[in-house]
Every structure is written in C-alpha cells, then in structure tokens.
Amino acid sequence: MPERLTRVAHLFARLPGVGEKTAQRFALFVATADEEVARDLGAELAALRDHVRPCERCGNIAELAEGAQPGEVARCAICRDERRDKALLCVVARVQDLLAIERSGVMRGKYFVLGRLLSPLDGISAEDLPLERLRRIVEDPAAPVNEVLVATPPSVDGEATALLVAREMAALGARVTRIASGVPHGGDLEFADQVTLGRAIEGRKSFG
Numbered sequence: 368m369p370e371r372l373t374r375v376a377h378l379f380a381r382l383p384g385v386g387e388k389t390a391q392r393f394a395l396f397v398a399t400a401d402e403e404v405a406r407d408l409g410a411e412l413a414a415l416r417d418h419v420r421p422c423e424r425c426g427n428i429a430e431l432a433e434g435a436q437p438g439e440v441a442r443c444a445i446c447r448d449e450r451r452d453k454a455l456l457c458v459v460a461r462v463q464d465l466l467a468i469e470r471s472g473v474m475r476g477k478y479f480v481l482g483r484l485l486s487p488l489d490g491i492s493a494e495d496l497p498l499e500r501l502r503r504i505v506e507d508p509a510a511p512v513n514e515v516l517v518a519t520p521p522s523v524d525g526e527a528t529a530l531l532v533a534r535e536m537a538a539l540g541a542r543v544t545r546i547a548s549g550v551p552h553g554g555d556l557e558f559a560d561q562v563t564l565g566r567a568i569e570g571r572k573s574f575g
C-alpha cells in the first residue's frame with residue numbers, strides 16, 4: 368500500500384472497535400470513493416475539536432457557540448439548562464452512558480462523567496479519576512447537591528468505582544444512591560433498552 372494510505376489506515380485503526388482490516392478498508396474507501404467524501408471528512412474532522420469538546424463542568428460533550436475563541440471553556444446543554452434539578456447529580460462512566468440515560472427520559476437532574484473506571488488490571492487508580500472536580504460540584508454552595516446517583520455499569524470495575532464514589536461523596540454528607548439491578552451484570556448501559564434503564568434509575572436504592 369502507498370505510505371500515505373498506510374498512515375490513514377493506522378489512524379482509523381486507533382478508533383474504538385476498528386481492527387486493522389476494517390481500518391484498511393476505510394482508508395481504501397476514502398481513497399477511491401467520491402472525492403467529496405475525503406474532503407468533507409477531512410474538513411469536518413479538522414474543525415471538530417475547535418467546536419466540540421468536553422464540558423468543563425460535567426465532562427459531557429459540549430458545542431462551543433459560533434465565533435467562540437479557541438481557548439474558551441465549553442458548557443454543555445444540560446449544565447446550561449436551568450430547569451434541571453441541580454440537587455440531583457448522576458455520576459456515569461462515559462458520555463455514551465449519559466446519552467443512554469437521557470434517552471430513557473427519567474433523569475431530571477444533572478450529570479458528572481468520570482471518563483474512566485477504576486481498573487487495577489489496567490493500572491487505573493483513584494488518583495486517575497476526576498474526584499476533586501466532582502467534590503467541588505457537590506460542595507458548590509451556590510447549588511448544593513443532595514443526592515448523588517451512581518450509575519456506573521454493573522461490572523467488576525463499575526462496582527469498585529461505585530464504592531469509591533459512594534465513600535467519597537458520603538464523606539461530604541451527600542445522600543448516595545445506586546441504580547437498581549435490571550441492567551445485566553457486566554452489561555453496558557449504552558446497550559440496555561430504555562425501559563430497563565428507566566426502571567433502574569427510578570428504582571435506585573440508597574448505597575450500602
């Protein structure tokens with residue numbers, strides 16, 4: 368393969384769930400399909416990080432307003448929404464989980480995205496989680512959080528992370544709850560159906 372094509376294939380292979388063969392297929396497709404595909408893909412990808420980035424408060428994906436300065440901080444639509452209950456904070460592992468819970472339509476509070484789970488096997492410890500930022504939000508005197516709902520997935524790492532978050536948040540005096548069972552163990556929140564996920568949120572229980 369031409370070297371340039373190999374470079375593009377290597378980039379595609381870094382995307383989640385894309386193996387080497389698929390990456391090669393993508394690169395070949397972009398090289399041989401309508402020129403417009405390659406040009407649009409290139410332009411959109413190059414501009415993406417200037418316009419879309421993690422929300423500085425909760426870690427959800429946020430879009431910067433048109434004409435925003437490059438260094439400007441982003442606030443997501445949920446953090447900006449004044450009608451949402453600031454006293455209820457739902458802690459999730461990933462943005463995909465937040466989106467799945469939003470689809471269920473039962474969550475009226477705000478969110479906090481950890482970005483990762485505790486994972487001793489992968490060398491991810493408590494210091495690697497944004498707990499300080501979470502603490503600041505829960506302790507914000509302008510908008511005190513009464514309930515922290517821990518909605519990490521029901522996997523080994525998800526449960527270990529839930530325990531850690533519960534301990535940290537309980538120390539701040541917040542009431543900590545955990546989504547009810549119903550999402551299969553080891554399952555991904557992202558792939559749970561809306562009704563199951565909705566029930567898991569509504570049926571949440573006090574932690575411990």
Ligand SMILES: [Zn+2]
Pocket residue numbers: 422423424425426427442443444445446447
């Ligand atoms: Zn946000």
